[in-house]
Amino acid sequence: xxxxxRFIMSLPIFSTESNFYPHELDRLADLITEVCYRKGQxxxxxxxxxxxxxxxxxxxxxxxxxAKHGKLYQMRTGDYFGDKSIxxxxxxxxxxxxxxxxxxxxxxxxxxxxxxxx
Numbered sequence: 248x249x250x251x252x253r254f255i256m257s258l259p260i261f262s263t264e265s266n267f268y269p270h271e272l273d274r275l276a277d278l279i280t281e282v283c284y285r286k287g288q289x290x291x292x293x294x295x296x297x298x299x300x301x302x303x304x305x306x307x308x309x310x311x312x313x314a315k316h317g318k319l320y321q322m323r324t325g326d327y328f329g330d331k332s333i334x335x336x337x338x339x340x341x342x343x344x345x346x347x348x349x350x351x352x353x354x355x356x357x358x359x360x361x362x363x364x365x
Contacts, residue, residue, distance in 0.1 A: 251276040251356070254303070254357070260330050278362040281305070284349045290311045291347035296340040301329045307353020312346045319345070328343035 252272050255261045261272060267351050284290070284307070293314045301308075309322040320327060328347055335341060 249276075251279050254356075255279075257314075258303070258327060258336050260301075260333075261331070274365075275363065277360060279356045279358055280363075281357050282357050284353045284355065286351050288349050288350055289346060290291075290297075290349075291343045291345050293343055293346050295334055297342055297343040298329070299329060299332045299335060301333050301358045301363070303327045303356040303358075305354045305356055307355075308350040309353065310346075310348050314344045321350075333358075333363055335360075 255275055256272060261267055261275070265341075266303065267275075270333050273354070281333060290300075290302060290309075291311075293312075304322050306324055309316065309320075309326070311320040312320065313319045320326075353364055
């Protein structure tokens with residue numbers, strides 16, 4: 248749990264400038280789910296509703312491709328994806344403008360927007 252808390256505290260969205268108190272970060276560390284993904288698996292797909300989740304890449308590579316701009320990011324261990332979706336205040340389903348595809352078998356820590364807001 249300590250390693251998870253230290254790591255999420257290092258992310259800009261949870262850093263000391265954020266509105267999170269230490270006890271809230273403890274709770275988030277407890278709520279993190281570790282999920283394994285296979286090479287080629289997508290966590291976001293252009294034109295489909297996106298999930299309001301934050302993925303923290305613990306091992307592997309994730310390629311993020313924009314419908315408008317092509318390849319945007321090649322994410323590696325320690326990077327995260329979905330920070331904009333968890334900040335979305337709309338209750339409407341939003342459509343993804345990105346594909347996010349694992350380039351190799353990968354492991355992520357995952358938090359849902361509901362976890363973060365609870």
